[in-house]
Amino acid sequence: MKMRRFHSSLSLLAVILMMMAGTACVETLNPDGNSKRFKLPIRIYLPMSDIPATKAPGDGNEAYPDSIRAHLDELTLHDLQVWMYTHQTAVAGATPGDAQGAVAYLCKTGIEDVTGDIEVEMPLPGYVLDYTGDQLRFDFYVLGNGRSAGFDLSDESLRNLTRGALRERLLSGVDTSGFGSRMVDTVPSTGLPMTCFFNNENKGFDLSFLKMGFTGNQLNSMRALDNHLYDESSEAVQDLNLTNAQKAYVEAHCVGSDGRWKGDTLCPQVTLVRSISRLRFVFAKTTGMTGTGITSIELADDNDQGVIPFSTFLFPRELMPESGIALPGDNYEKLAWGKSDEPLVSDADILSDDNPLRLRSSSNTVDPVAGKAPDAMNAQEYENFLTNWVGDHTSTQLLLYLRESDKPVQGVIHYQLGDKTGSAPFCMDSDPATNFHRNHAWTIYAYFSSSQLFLEISPDPWIGASGSGQHLKK
Numbered sequence: 001m002k003m004r005r006f007h008s009s010l011s012l013l014a015v016i017l018m019m020m021a022g023t024a025c026v027e028t029l030n031p032d033g034n035s036k037r038f039k040l041p042i043r044i045y046l047p048m049s050d051i052p053a054t055k056a057p058g059d060g061n062e063a064y065p066d067s068i069r070a071h072l073d074e075l076t077l078h079d080l081q082v083w084m085y086t087h088q089t090a091v092a093g094a095t096p097g098d099a100q101g102a103v104a105y106l107c108k109t110g111i112e113d114v115t116g117d118i119e120v121e122m123p124l125p126g127y128v129l130d131y132t133g134d135q136l137r138f139d140f141y142v143l144g145n146g147r148s149a150g151f152d153l154s155d156e157s158l159r160n161l162t163r164g165a166l167r168e169r170l171l172s173g174v175d176t177s178g179f180g181s182r183m184v185d186t187v188p189s190t191g192l193p194m195t196c197f198f199n200n201e202n203k204g205f206d207l208s209f210l211k212m213g214f215t216g217n218q219l220n221s222m223r224a225l226d227n228h229l230y231d232e233s234s235e236a237v238q239d240l241n242l243t244n245a246q247k248a249y250v251e252a253h254c255v256g257s258d259g260r261w262k263g264d265t266l267c268p269q270v271t272l273v274r275s276i277s278r279l280r281f282v283f284a285k286t287t288g289m290t291g292t293g294i295t296s297i298e299l300a301d302d303n304d305q306g307v308i309p310f311s312t313f314l315f316p317r318e319l320m321p322e323s324g325i326a327l328p329g330d331n332y333e334k335l336a337w338g339k340s341d342e343p344l345v346s347d348a349d350i351l352s353d354d355n356p357l358r359l360r361s362s363s364n365t366v367d368p369v370a371g372k373a374p375d376a377m378n379a380q381e382y383e384n385f386l387t388n389w390v391g392d393h394t395s396t397q398l399l400l401y402l403r404e405s406d407k408p409v410q411g412v413i414h415y416q417l418g419d420k421t422g423s424a425p426f427c428m429d430s431d432p433a434t435n436f437h438r439n440h441a442w443t444i445y446a447y448f449s450s451s452q453l454f455l456e457i458s459p460d461p462w463i464g465a466s467g468s469g470q471h472l473k474k
Helices: 002-021 067-076 126-130 155-159 163-167 208-212 214-223 242-256 379-390
Strands: 037-045 078-086 104-108 117-125 139-144 193-196 269-271 274-284 294-299 333-337 351-352 397-403 411-419 420-428 440-450 452-461
Touching: 078 163, 078 214, 104 117, 104 155, 104 420, 117 126, 126 208, 193 269, 208 242, 214 242, 269 440, 274 379, 333 397, 351 379, 379 440, 379 452, 411 440, 411 452, 420 440, 420 452
Parallel strands: 037 269, 274 351, 274 440
Antiparallel strands: 037 117, 078 104, 078 139, 139 193, 274 397, 294 333, 294 411, 411 420, 440 452
């Protein structure tokens, strides 16, 4: 152990000397002066959704319609955890590397309800510079709102979790007693759990730039040039004051085949996705119809068996969905909401429209408010269109937050119409996913017309920040 510390000290001394030789009187990569640690910037992109412009967030007016409030809460970050492990090839099964502990760990609490994106600095132990070659490639597991996933953030043992233990961690719920076990129609106060596994498209993230003596100012300036054309004679490059070794490194690692800067080679950029999906039921009826009601909703397959797994991995299998989700066991829940003696949605709670067909995503009818037909809208625009139509009358819709499933999620809506009862089956097997994977927002539009309940299903991927980050496959 003493020899290792001695070796680490020599390595760090060498790096410090390189930094001093490269530039003077400039902030170094280690601004806090701790010679045994470095700070790696990580850019975190949160899930994003367009919010209908009904109220401006932060204006002091908390009188948001519930549907708008849900949108805000669904994409808010309250806490963040990041585990860094030595790189291994992404596979669905366990590997020998699963027994290794984390090289570094970050736990950030007290985040003031961030939306959009955030940059954090992850402390790295000095001995990471002792790694050589491929060993300077690392993988990152990023978890947002971990308290809603059952983590006690005050538990110091979390920093010592092995990769295998983290991979096998199951999604659970604190405020909700588990997503999917009942009608979870509100976002937990601790937020929706969000995750991302990052290994730079199976290439690993290379930290070799830490050995090049770049200063913090140089790194920030290079990252600001992301996607700009690289021109070694330009003023921007000249102002970097790169040594010959640094210049060679930049041209070999930080410039793409298209001749543009690649900022993500100097800073991991990850996009979080929600660990669950959302079902949104919107109900309507033709103006003048009375005696309508939704008595219950069930999620079950053709054999009346469950479709939502009792257990779901918090982090997706790295090759999901191509390799399957590989859920721990085949126990599935059958979920049901509503009672026969008390309507789930009453007649008074179902909004009327002169032409409920115009509210379908496949409609050709131009809406006078939206200014275009729903089938000409993208997924988010259509959701906003329905949200504006519902307005404050949120009881005409139901929001359900559910765990992912490796089965097509089937269900049936039981309804009443006058003195008749009926049922309308549905199956979540539409493009873009045949299975009910995380980070999807399914809209089931159900409308009464001609003495019957009709359904239309729209799978809308929850929108992620565009243009940056490592997106999980859906």
